[in-house]
Amino acid sequence: MVRYIFITGGVVSSLGKGLAAAALGALLQARQYKVRLRKLDPYLNVDPGTISPYQHGECFVTDDGAESDLDLGHYERFTGRPANQWDNITAGRVYRDILAKERRGDYLGATVQVIPHVTNHIKQFILEGNQEYDFVLVEIGGTVGDIEGLPFFESIRQLGNDLPKNSCIYLHLSYMPYIAVSGELKTKPTQHSVKELLSIGIQPDILLVRSDREIPLEERRKLSLFCNVRFEAVIQALDTHSVYDVPMAYHKEGLDNQVFDAFMIDPQSNPDMEIWEDISYRLHHPEGAVTIAVVGKYTLLKDAYKSLIEALVHGGLANHVKVNIEWVESDVFELEDPSIYLSKMDGILVPGGFGERGSEGKIRAATFAREHNIPYFGICLGMQMAVLDAARNLAGITDAMSSEFDPHSKSRHHVVGLLTEWLKDNKIEKRNEDGEIGGSMRLGCYPHSLNPRSHIAKIYGNCNISERHRHRYEVNIDYKKKLESVGLVFSGISPDGLLPETIEYSQKMHPWFIGVQYHPELKSRPFAPHPLFKSFISAAREASLMR
Numbered sequence: 001m002v003r004y005i006f007i008t009g010g011v012v013s014s015l016g017k018g019l020a021a022a023a024l025g026a027l028l029q030a031r032q033y034k035v036r037l038r039k040l041d042p043y044l045n046v047d048p049g050t051i052s053p054y055q056h057g058e059c060f061v062t063d064d065g066a067e068s069d070l071d072l073g074h075y076e077r078f079t080g081r082p083a084n085q086w087d088n089i090t091a092g093r094v095y096r097d098i099l100a101k102e103r104r105g106d107y108l109g110a111t112v113q114v115i116p117h118v119t120n121h122i123k124q125f126i127l128e129g130n131q132e133y134d135f136v137l138v139e140i141g142g143t144v145g146d147i148e149g150l151p152f153f154e155s156i157r158q159l160g161n162d163l164p165k166n167s168c169i170y171l172h173l174s175y176m177p178y179i180a181v182s183g184e185l186k187t188k189p190t191q192h193s194v195k196e197l198l199s200i201g202i203q204p205d206i207l208l209v210r211s212d213r214e215i216p217l218e219e220r221r222k223l224s225l226f227c228n229v230r231f232e233a234v235i236q237a238l239d240t241h242s243v244y245d246v247p248m249a250y251h252k253e254g255l256d257n258q259v260f261d262a263f264m265i266d267p268q269s270n271p272d273m274e275i276w277e278d279i280s281y282r283l284h285h286p287e288g289a290v291t292i293a294v295v296g297k298y299t300l301l302k303d304a305y306k307s308l309i310e311a312l313v314h315g316g317l318a319n320h321v322k323v324n325i326e327w328v329e330s331d332v333f334e335l336e337d338p339s340i341y342l343s344k345m346d347g348i349l350v351p352g353g354f355g356e357r358g359s360e361g362k363i364r365a366a367t368f369a370r371e372h373n374i375p376y377f378g379i380c381l382g383m384q385m386a387v388l389d390a391a392r393n394l395a396g397i398t399d400a401m402s403s404e405f406d407p408h409s410k411s412r413h414h415v416v417g418l419l420t421e422w423l424k425d426n427k428i429e430k431r432n433e434d435g436e437i438g439g440s441m442r443l444g445c446y447p448h449s450l451n452p453r454s455h456i457a458k459i460y461g462n463c464n465i466s467e468r469h470r471h472r473y474e475v476n477i478d479y480k481k482k483l484e485s486v487g488l489v490f491s492g493i494s495p496d497g498l499l500p501e502t503i504e505y506s507q508k509m510h511p512w513f514i515g516v517q518y519h520p521e522l523k524s525r526p527f528a529p530h531p532l533f534k535s536f537i538s539a540a541r542e543a544s545l546m547r
C-alpha cells in the first residue's frame with residue numbers, strides 16, 4: 001500500500017519546507033523504504049522556467065528536461081532519486097491542461113469549476129505513478145491561507161477521505177518567533193496557522209516547529225493543547241549548522257517514529273543513519289579550507305545558485321576541506337582590475353547565467369584565471385565566456401561575441417550563437433528567434449562523448465557522459481579548428497559532432513581549466529559528489545597549499 005504524507009507550511013514562507021520534506025524522505029529511506037517526493041506549486045506560471053531567479057531562486061532541471069522548483073534539488077540531494085517532470089506541478093499547468101480539455105469539449109457540456117474539476121485534476125496528479133513506492137511525500141508550496149493555494153489544500157483534504165484509512169497523514173511545518181524583550185518563544189502564530197488549516201478541514205497529525213532555540217516543554221504542551229496534536233507529535237526543528245545535519249537532528253527529535261505512529265505501523269527496519277553521520281562528521285571536521293570566487297550576476301540572492309553551492313560543499317566533503325565562497329558581482333570587473341578580487345582565490349567559477357549584463361566581467365574573470373594559472377570552472381555561460389576569452393585574446397578574433405548579447409549585429413564574429421536546431425532522441429528539435437521563451441531551451445539530459453586523452457575524461461574516468469542542460473546558445477563548432485590551434489581543446493562533443501559540450505586547456509598549459517555546456521551541479525549529491533566538483537576542489541586545494 002502506498003502511504004501519503006502531505007506537507008504544508010504556516011506562519012511565514014522560507015521555513016525550509018522542501019528541506020524538511022527531503023530530510024524526512026531520507027529518514028524513511030534509512031529504514032529501507034522506497035520514497036518519492038513531489039511538489040505542488042500554487043502560482044500561475046506553467047513552470048518556474050520564466051521566473052526571475054531573484055523571485056524564485058534557481059530553476060532546477062530534471063533528467064527529462066522539466067524546469068522545476070528548486071525543492072526538487074533538495075529532494076534529489078537527500079534521497080538520490082532523480083526527479084522528473086511528474087514530480088512538480090503548478091496551478092498554471094493545471095489550468096493550462098484543464099482549459100485545453102475544455103476547448104476540446106472533453107467536459108461534455110459541464111460547467112468547469114474549481115471543485116470538482118480543478119481538484120480532481122490535482123488529485124489525479126497526486127495519485128499517479130506511485131505504485132512502486134512505499135511513501136509519497138507531497139509538499140504544498142506557499143503557506144496556508146494563501147488564496148491561490150486553496151484548490152491544492154482542498155484536494156489533499158479530499159484525499160484524506162478518498163484514500164483507505166490510515167494511508168495518509170498531514171504534517172504541518174510552522175515557526176515559533178522569539179521575542180527578545182520578553183525573552184519568550186511565542187506559540188500564537190502556530191496556533192493561528194493550524195486554525196487556518198482546520199478551517200479548510202485539515203487537522204495536522206504532526207507539527208514540526210522551526211525555532212532558533214530549544215522549545216521549552218511547557219510551550220510544547222501548549223502547542224499540543226491548542227493545536228489538537230498529540231504532545232509527542234509536536235517536534236522541534238532547530239536551526240542546524242548545515243542542511244546535511246537535518247536528517248540526524250529530526251531523527252533525534254523522533255520525527256520518523258512519529259510518522260510511523262501516525263500511520264499506526266511499526267517500521268520495517270532499524271534506521272541506518274551511517275551516511276548522514278559520516279557526512280555530518282566530515283562537515284564538522286574539515287582538514288583545511290579553500291576559497292572559491294563565484295563570479296556571477298545574482299550573487300545577492302544565494303537561492304539563485306542553490307545546487308551550485310551544494311555541489312561545492314560536496315566537492316569539499318570529498319576532499320575533507322571547507323569551501324568558502326567569495327561572491328563577486330561580475331560587472332565590477334568592467335571598472336576595476338580583477339586582481340583586486342581574484343588574485344588570492346584558490347579557484348574561480350563562472351556559473352550559468354543569462355543576458356548581457358556582467359558578461360564582459362565574466363570574460364575578464366576567465367582571462368585572469370587562464371593567465372594566472374588559477375583553477376577555472378566555467379559552467380554553461382561560464383564555458384561560453386571562457387571560449388570568448390580564448391577567441392579574443394589568443395586567436396585574435398577581437399570582436400568575438402555571443403549573439404545573446406548583440407543579436408542584430410551581423411558584422412561581428414558570433415563565436416557563440418543561437419541554437420536553432422538540435423537532435424533529441426534521434427529527432428530534430430527546432431526553434432526560431434521569435435518563438436515562445438518558456439520551455440524553448442535545450443533542456444535535460446543529453447549524451448556526449450569525451451576525447452579519451454582529455455583531462456575531463458580522466459576526471460570522469462569514463463568517456464560516455466550524460467548531463468543536464470539548460471541553454472539557448474552554443475559555441476559555434478566552425479571555430480573549433482582556429483581555437484584548437486591556440487590550445488583550447490574541444491574535449492567533448494555531441495554525438496552528431498555539432499555541439500561542443502566541454503572545453504579545456506591541456507594540463508601542460510594550465511593546471512585546471514574546464515568549461516562545460518551543461519550543469520553538473522544538478523547531479524551532485526553529498527554522498528556522491530560530482531567528479532568535476534571533487535576534482536575542481538582538489539585542484540583548488542593544491543593551489544592553496546602552493547601559495
Ligand code: GLN
Binds near residue numbers: 352382471474
Ligand atoms: N545564456 C546562455 C545560453 O542560453 C547560458 C545559459 C546558462 O548558463 N544556463 O546559452
